[in-house]
Amino acid sequence: MKYSELGFWLKKSAEWVDGYYKRLKKNPVRPALLPGEFRALLPNSPPQSGEPIADIVADFENIVPNAMTHWQHPRFFAYFPANAAPASILAESFVNAIGAQAMLWQTSPAATEMEQVMVDWLRQALGLREGFTGTIHDTATTATFCAVLTMREKALNFKGLTEGTCGTPRLRIYASAQTHSSVDKSVRLSGIGQDNLIKIELDQNLSMDATALRRQIQADLAQGYIPAGVVLCIGGTSIGASDNIAEIIAVAKEFNLYTHVDAAWAGSAMICPEFRQYWKGVDDADSIVFNAHKWLGAQFDCSVQFLSDPTPQINTLGLKPTYLETLDAEEVTNFNEWTVPLGRRFRALKLWFVMRAEGLDGLQNMIRNHVAWAQKLSHKFAQDSNYKVITNCPFGLFTFQYCPAGQDANEATKNLLNAINEDGRTYLTQTLVDGQFVIRVSVGPIACTEEDVMSVYKTCKELQN
Numbered sequence: 019m020k021y022s023e024l025g026f027w028l029k030k031s032a033e034w035v036d037g038y039y040k041r042l043k044k045n046p047v048r049p050a051l052l053p054g055e056f057r058a059l060l061p062n063s064p065p066q067s068g069e070p071i072a073d074i075v076a077d078f079e080n081i082v083p084n085a086m087t088h089w090q091h092p093r094f095f096a097y098f099p100a101n102a103a104p105a106s107i108l109a110e111s112f113v114n115a116i117g118a119q120a121m122l123w124q125t126s127p128a129a130t131e132m133e134q135v136m137v138d139w140l141r142q143a144l145g146l147r148e149g150f151t152g153t154i155h156d157t158a159t160t161a162t163f164c165a166v167l168t169m170r171e172k173a174l175n176f177k178g179l180t181e182g183t184c185g186t187p188r189l190r191i192y193a194s195a196q197t198h199s200s201v202d203k204s205v206r207l208s209g210i211g212q213d214n215l216i217k218i219e220l221d222q223n224l225s226m227d228a229t230a231l232r233r234q235i236q237a238d239l240a241q242g243y244i245p246a247g248v249v250l251c252i253g254g255t256s257i258g259a260s261d262n263i264a265e266i267i268a269v270a271k272e273f274n275l276y277t278h279v280d281a282a283w284a285g286s287a288m289i290c291p292e293f294r295q296y297w298k299g300v301d302d303a304d305s306i307v308f309n310a311h312k313w314l315g316a317q318f319d320c321s322v323q324f325l326s327d328p329t330p331q332i333n334t335l336g337l338k339p340t341y342l343e344t345l346d347a348e349e350v351t352n353f354n355e356w357t358v359p360l361g362r363r364f365r366a367l368k369l370w371f372v373m374r375a376e377g378l379d380g381l382q383n384m385i386r387n388h389v390a391w392a393q394k395l396s397h398k399f400a401q402d403s404n405y406k407v408i409t410n411c412p413f414g415l416f417t418f419q420y421c422p423a424g425q426d427a428n429e430a431t432k433n434l435l436n437a438i439n440e441d442g443r444t445y446l447t448q449t450l451v452d453g454q455f456v457i458r459v460s461v462g463p464i465a466c467t468e469e470d471v472m473s474v475y476k477t478c479k480e481l482q483n
């Protein structure tokens with residue numbers, strides 16, 4: 019294919035995109051597909067000679083969309099959303115066309131400087147104090163990994179980078195069991211080790227218990243271990259649990275520990291001032307991550323990390339070989355030094371498009387609607403004696419069980435979930451709460467309406483046995 023043909027095919031792809039979104043609601047959210055079924059449609063080896071692009075596009079249209087789970091479907095209530103606002107899709111098409119690699123300021127000046135401005139727009143939008151700067155990673159996992167590496171290095175006076183961690187006393191990281199597995203992955207990969215991630219017991223509000231945290235840090239110090247940092251969560255993945263940020267950060271500060279707040283999903287809600295009570299004290303955190311690619315609509319991947327002082331993270335992750343130096347302009351920001359990979363995408367453009375196209379009013383309105391509709395749906399289940407609402411959280415996520423008389427509730431709930439997902443009109447997932455198998459409902463698709471949300475109850479009633 020030649021560059022000269024690109025315009026023609028991009029017009030075709032625009033038509034396809036238009037049709038895709040028009041048809042989307044009629045498709046099952048998740049395809050009825052067995053593992054391996056799609057793979058069997060692909061040849062085992064690459065073609066020796068090039069094929070006409072028309073054939074490739076036709077094959078795409080025939081086999082790929084039907085084998086995809088449709089994350090932009092208005093009835094996708096599984097996991098958390100991964101919203102792609104229309105303005106974001108458009109921005110990404112421009113980014114794709116330019117095909118830049120934004121590792122250094124000089125390899126993409128607009129990408130670097132727009133990233134700085136977008137992080138600051140978001141800082142203001144989320145109501146964070148002045149002074150936070152930040153960067154955009156691919157995922158929250160990367161941001162949390164960077165924060166844990168920074169905790170390690172701060173605790174070791176930056177000697178771990180050169181001397182390694184063998185021979186140092188055990189480093190300790192603290193979190194609650196409600197934090198995401200990305201924290202576990204980060205301690206494993208950082209060489210700190212899973213056994214040194216201490217899951218602090220919860221209080222009755224499902225926050226890390228501050229007294230238990232203090233006791234654990236003191237016990238670790240008494241053993242000769244090195245407490246290195248605390249990872250807090252706002253809107254945990256399973257049921258949306260949150261730590262009491264002010265109280266936990268205060269304990270961390272007593273011991274001069276680095277703090278990282280994982281608000282991957284619920285961080286977006288903070289564009290609405292009424293939700294900021296749930297992360298009161300966050301301005302004292304060293305690092306905060308939230309995924310604009312979850313609820314806000316700047317599509318995957320777009321994970322924003324705010325840093326009260328980027329220096330320790332840059333000192334941990336930054337390397338400047340001669341071939342990456344910016345000659346005669348060393349004061350520029352090179353965002354690869356703030357993260358793990360060298361290569362970087364131009365992620366700020368979609369934030370620029372989305373925030374301008376929707377405005378904060380539009381984004382706040384979407385989030386407020388989602389939260390209100392989730393509450394209404396949860397209430398509907400709570401009023402039905404065959405159902406029990408198990409958890410509610412302030413941000414539009416609740417869990418329920420199907421508990422018909424005379425049946426095991428775990429089994430009945432699992433059967434109902436399977437029936438819902440085979441049916442395809444909506445898509446839900448599960449979690450465990452105190453050993454109970456529950457269905458999660460996470461309301462967040464950009465295109466969903468109140469009717470889409472309430473249809474979950476209707477579908478359950480139709481499919482319950």
Ligand SMILES: Cc1ncc(COP(=O)(O)O)c(C=O)c1O
Pocket residue numbers: 098156157158159160198200251253254255280281282283309321
């Ligand atoms: C609270 C929380 N933290 C971290 C993650 C990991 O996100 P990512 O896929 O961006 O690494 C998730 C994913 O859903 C999450 O819910």
